[in-house]
Amino acid sequence: MFLNEEHYELNGHDIMLRGAAAEDGAMLVDYLKTVCGETPFLLCYPDEVHYTDEQEAEFIKEHNEADDAMLILAFVDGQYAGNCSFTSIGPSRRSKHRADLGIAVFLKYTGFGLGRLMLTRLIKAIKECGFEQAELTVVGGNERAYHLYESLGFRECGRIPNANRYDDGTYADDIHMVLNLKAE
Numbered sequence: 001m002f003l004n005e006e007h008y009e010l011n012g013h014d015i016m017l018r019g020a021a022a023e024d025g026a027m028l029v030d031y032l033k034t035v036c037g038e039t040p041f042l043l044c045y046p047d048e049v050h051y052t053d054e055q056e057a058e059f060i061k062e063h064n065e066a067d068d069a070m071l072i073l074a075f076v077d078g079q080y081a082g083n084c085s086f087t088s089i090g091p092s093r094r095s096k097h098r099a100d101l102g103i104a105v106f107l108k109y110t111g112f113g114l115g116r117l118m119l120t121r122l123i124k125a126i127k128e129c130g131f132e133q134a135e136l137t138v139v140g141g142n143e144r145a146y147h148l149y150e151s152l153g154f155r156e157c158g159r160i161p162n163a164n165r166y167d168d169g170t171y172a173d174d175i176h177m178v179l180n181l182k183a184e
């Protein structure tokens, strides 16, 4: 599904949310390399981001064309700030009521309410799609993300101990969280 341009005001800044176009592919690969270096709480190290611009364009196309997926880009005063997305967990009848979501914004745009605004919009789209629950994984120690998710109604439902092993030999858990949309 494709989100047409929407505007919001946040602390005096213009926030524009919109779906992605194929031409955004290169920008999204650069963004992924940067945010993966800014935080230990994403999937991998920046030198492990190997997507080509074409692969990213395909990722964008899949989200735009599917009726159970969406990718939302956020711009603060016209500058690209990050994105969030959801997809169905799986195509089978037993799992198609579950949506999986993810979000990351550049470090300089964290902490001023953008994540809350983006997720609120994303959850609305997930509900409108008919999903019964939204699910996500957050790395143990990511207190800001955990707090944000909890305040939006997500509840912790399980942990994979030491799911993340860092180059310095330390570990962090993966925490699974779920938002029950039927209860709302």
Ligand SMILES: CC(C)(COP(=O)(O)OP(=O)(O)OC[C@H]1O[C@@H](n2cnc3c(N)ncnc32)[C@H](O)[C@@H]1OP(=O)(O)O)[C@@H](O)C(=O)NCCC(=O)NCCS
Residues within 6 Å of the ligand: 039, 041, 042, 082, 103, 104, 105, 106, 109, 110, 111, 112, 113, 114, 115, 116, 117, 137, 138, 139, 142, 143, 144, 145, 147, 148, 151
């Ligand atoms: C996680 C992320 C998406 C949140 O977006 P954001 O715009 O920074 O978050 P917001 O400003 O909307 O909200 C953050 C909330 O956490 C709170 N917070 C900030 N630091 C905190 C901390 N150390 N402990 C607990 N709460 C904290 C803020 O007060 C705010 O809560 P409030 O609205 O109740 O006051 C963003 O920080 C990010 O992309 N981080 C890097 C990548 C990442 O971690 N992605 C998530 C992977 S699961």
